[in-house]
Amino acid sequence: MTPVAIDSNTLITILAVLAPFFAAAVAPFLTRLMGHNAAWPLAIVPAGIFMHFAGYVPAVAEAQTFVAIRDWAPAYGINLSFYIDGLSTLFALLISGIGTFIILYAGGYMKGHAQQGRFFSFLFLFMGAMLGLVLGNNLITLFVFWELTSITSFLLIGFNHLKERSRRAAVQALVVTGGGGLLLLAGFILIITATGQIEMSALLRDPDVLKDHALYVPIFILILGGAFTKSAQFPFHFWLPNAMEAPTPVSAFLHSATMVKAGVYLLMRMHPLLGGTELWTTVLPLFGGITLLVGTILAVRQTDLKLMLAYTTVASLGLLVMLTGVSSERALEGAVLYLFAHSLFKGALFMVAGTIDHEAGTRDVTKLGGLRKAMPVTFAAACLAALSMSGLPPFIGFIAKEVLYYGTWGAPAAAMALTVTAVVGNALMLVIAAAVALKPFLGEKVKTPKEAHEGPLLLFSGPVVLSVAGLVAALATTATGFYLIGPMLSSLVGEPQEVKLVLIPPYINAPLILSVITIALGVALYTQLDRLRALIKGVLDAIGWGPDKGFDQVIAGLVTLSGAFTRLVQGGKMQTYMLATFVVIAASVLVPGYLGGGWPAMPDFPEYRFYEWSVFLIAVIGLIAVLIAKSRLTAIVSLGIQGFAVALIFMMFAAPDLAFTQLMVETLSVVILALVMTRLNLQPRDRRPWGAALATGVVSIGVGAGLALTLIAITQQPFDLRLSEFFTEYSYSLAFGRNIVNVILVDFRGIDTLGEIAVVCLTGLCVLALIRVRTRPDKEEEPEAGADTPAKKAEAR
Amino acid sequence: MRTIIFRTIAPYLAALMVLFSIFVLLRGHNEPGGGFIGGLIAASSLAIYGIACGVASVRRAIVFHPMAISGFGLFMGAAAGLLGLFYKQPFMTSQWWPIYLFGVEIKLSTPLIFDIGVYLVVVGAIGSIALALEERESD
Numbered sequence: 011m012t013p014v015a016i017d018s019n020t021l022i023t024i025l026a027v028l029a030p031f032f033a034a035a036v037a038p039f040l041t042r043l044m045g046h047n048a049a050w051p052l053a054i055v056p057a058g059i060f061m062h063f064a065g066y067v068p069a070v071a072e073a074q075t076f077v078a079i080r081d082w083a084p085a086y087g088i089n090l091s092f093y094i095d096g097l098s099t100l101f102a103l104l105i106s107g108i109g110t111f112i113i114l115y116a117g118g119y120m121k122g123h124a125q126q127g128r129f130f131s132f133l134f135l136f137m138g139a140m141l142g143l144v145l146g147n148n149l150i151t152l153f154v155f156w157e158l159t160s161i162t163s164f165l166l167i168g169f170n171h172l173k174e175r176s177r178r179a180a181v182q183a184l185v186v187t188g189g190g191g192l193l194l195l196a197g198f199i200l201i202i203t204a205t206g207q208i209e210m211s212a213l214l215r216d217p218d219v220l221k222d223h224a225l226y227v228p229i230f231i232l233i234l235g236g237a238f239t240k241s242a243q244f245p246f247h248f249w250l251p252n253a254m255e256a257p258t259p260v261s262a263f264l265h266s267a268t269m270v271k272a273g274v275y276l277l278m279r280m281h282p283l284l285g286g287t288e289l290w291t292t293v294l295p296l297f298g299g300i301t302l303l304v305g306t307i308l309a310v311r312q313t314d315l316k317l318m319l320a321y322t323t324v325a326s327l328g329l330l331v332m333l334t335g336v337s338s339e340r341a342l343e344g345a346v347l348y349l350f351a352h353s354l355f356k357g358a359l360f361m362v363a364g365t366i367d368h369e370a371g372t373r374d375v376t377k378l379g380g381l382r383k384a385m386p387v388t389f390a391a392a393c394l395a396a397l398s399m400s401g402l403p404p405f406i407g408f409i410a411k412e413v414l415y416y417g418t419w420g421a422p423a424a425a426m427a428l429t430v431t432a433v434v435g436n437a438l439m440l441v442i443a444a445a446v447a448l449k450p451f452l453g454e455k456v457k458t459p460k461e462a463h464e465g466p467l468l469l470f471s472g473p474v475v476l477s478v479a480g481l482v483a484a485l486a487t488t489a490t491g492f493y494l495i496g497p498m499l500s501s502l503v504g505e506p507q508e509v510k511l512v513l514i515p516p517y518i519n520a521p522l523i524l525s526v527i528t529i530a531l532g533v534a535l536y537t538q539l540d541r542l543r544a545l546i547k548g549v550l551d552a553i554g555w556g557p558d559k560g561f562d563q564v565i566a567g568l569v570t571l572s573g574a575f576t577r578l579v580q581g582g583k584m585q586t587y588m589l590a591t592f593v594v595i596a597a598s599v600l601v602p603g604y605l606g607g608g609w610p611a612m613p614d615f616p617e618y619r620f621y622e623w624s625v626f627l628i629a630v631i632g633l634i635a636v637l638i639a640k641s642r643l644t645a646i647v648s649l650g651i652q653g654f655a656v657a658l659i660f661m662m663f664a665a666p667d668l669a670f671t672q673l674m675v676e677t678l679s680v681v682i683l684a685l686v687m688t689r690l691n692l693q694p695r696d697r698r699p700w701g702a703a704l705a706t707g708v709v710s711i712g713v714g715a716g717l718a719l720t721l722i723a724i725t726q727q728p729f730d731l732r733l734s735e736f737f738t739e740y741s742y743s744l745a746f747g748r749n750i751v752n753v754i755l756v757d758f759r760g761i762d763t764l765g766e767i768a769v770v771c772l773t774g775l776c777v778l779a780l781i782r783v784r785t786r787p788d789k790e791e792e793p794e795a796g797a798d799t800p801a802k803k804a805e806a807r
Numbered sequence: 808m809r810t811i812i813f814r815t816i817a818p819y820l821a822a823l824m825v826l827f828s829i830f831v832l833l834r835g836h837n838e839p840g841g842g843f844i845g846g847l848i849a850a851s852s853l854a855i856y857g858i859a860c861g862v863a864s865v866r867r868a869i870v871f872h873p874m875a876i877s878g879f880g881l882f883m884g885a886a887a888g889l890l891g892l893f894y895k896q897p898f899m900t901s902q903w904w905p906i907y908l909f910g911v912e913i914k915l916s917t918p919l920i921f922d923i924g925v926y927l928v929v930v931g932a933i934g935s936i937a938l939a940l941e942e943r944e945s946d
Contacts, residue, residue: 671843682940753918755843756922760888
């Protein structure tokens, strides 16, 4: 591994990553001023970021890497640190480069939309999150940005929040990717504990430490959980097509070039650390291959342009995962090339689909046709992009396909299965590419909801530039290989790699023959597209169930479960709550004493005076009166007698403050309880059956006896005088008060008291709210409990 | 409950109790008492006045909504803690400004403000509960 240099432009790099967030803050105001033309100045931001990272390309091509670090939460080893190597540079260039045109495109696409400023804002937030993700060096930094991409994509997918389908799709994406994010965090934490390293650059310096580690399998599963959900791998693929509810610029940006590739990015980033093991080369190709086939087959069924593209994106992600999983250098090179090619052509095609939708009013492929005269520029861009997607020369997609066939053909294991999967997948992709790029433009002119004409510069600049880039990158074979693909491959393999790309195969080899087979198969299938579509639809209808339905069932199940649980623990019966509370109290004071085996010895009774005995007697009489009272009101007042007697006891044993408070609390409790009682439509007498009364009696005795035993045990401990001495000594000298209790309350422990009065204040508010509840008569029991709380609270003091 | 004797005495009793509660509040720093107990006494006085003369007249007498009084008390408590910041000391550090009035030293201080805050919180919260419950009796 090459040495890591400290980035000499640390500050600028960090600013570049954070710049989209500033742009997000400015965008709404700028849009209010300039309307949709705000896209032009706003696009300068991603263009500037592109320039910044383009500046690293020559150095990175010479196998240098850079780290930019700023402290964030240094006590936890968390830094805001970014790592610039071949992998992150290419991703950063794709994000900022495609992002520039997406911003422009959004300017044209969302023209006149009331919330266009907000839309720009969300796009920029996402862009910043994505940049931070791919550049993140510190694992926690990476995770924070990872989560930010989930949240911002939630905002973007749900942008048309008045539509229920959008909201569902947004929540679904958030649940799936957010759940994966939690797995990822767990995986990162395991990595940190296993290696003691938190910076990716430090981990990569010693890449083999994890592969033989005892925690390898859990780490592998958790990281895969994060990557597979984010990159829509089977069986988590369903959220991505649903996310097509978002406006097209979002689909073009998030669901082709960037966010969904975050999972692939993660797998590639982790490849030197986790890759190459038997587990890796089995699981990844398996899931990737299934996703590739499922994605392409489902894509053929669709007639909506965006959905067709969405499913091929799923398929492409599957292909990337499969290739990353094969783990040989050639397969990885294929993955890198295909990722680069895919970002260019898929971004362009999504924008083309959006332009057609915007100009013709529909994106149903069966209702479109003959647009080539009306939209020549868009048609040209669509053709270039589709050729690249089909893997035809002389486009970057062709080179990618050659290399990836080379990779699967030479795969160490299951080469045949992988190759067949890849060929079938690519043939179906060709079918979709042709359907998206040719169907709407060729043939008879079909009447569309809107009279179609060419979109403005804002709309066609993106598709044109991206699709031409796919051609230029293929023609400039040497430069692409040296500056972009080689460095990225080096990051994946973990040591410097040289990539020599060839546009024209020097001799007829296996990949070339496979390419020919792919094209022949694709063309054959395209001619039978309608029949194929009907066939797949029939099979899927016969199955009738998919993960998308499963998601709804899981969510519905969760709601039912939590509903049942809530009804169980919050039945709304005061008696149950109180009983449960007191049982727990009794258990918590009795069980430790029972298990510890240490019941305290009965203390010796000192010589009490006559009047002391009589106060005790009053308390006992009060209690007996509670038990034998005929009406509830009498019981409450009798309880008051007992309380006053306790106050007297406090007074006699030199605790005047306590006695004072006890007296007031007792008075108020009796008054409030009496008021509540008269308001509740209770029978004046307690007419429960003997059994129930006995049960509460046992619990009461348990609580009482338990508390008494605890108190006895406490008083038998040697008394620690340090606090008493401290307060006695300093109460007057520091806080100028002779009443130690009060000084503690308002001075020494003032913040505690502040918290407590906040609680009292809030409790008052809540009780008031409960008393005011009139519509639900079954709630009326609750003020009693609430009214008790402040009194109980005060008693505790 | 509304006997003529009770109704005649209640206003005086309530007034005396409020006065006593303020006395208890102010002596609290050196003798038994303080904001908490004072607040409870004042709240009981409101309850008694309410039982005797009706909730409406209590609400008229205390002008503000009891919950507002409680909230203001909480605000005072927090603000008393903040005063120390002007002297570059941590939150809740006590400040003392003794003044001399008619030859007697009176210790104004942030703990005093804080204690008054506690008093108001308790009066307001407990008082509003009691009043709300009494009010429902007459609905």
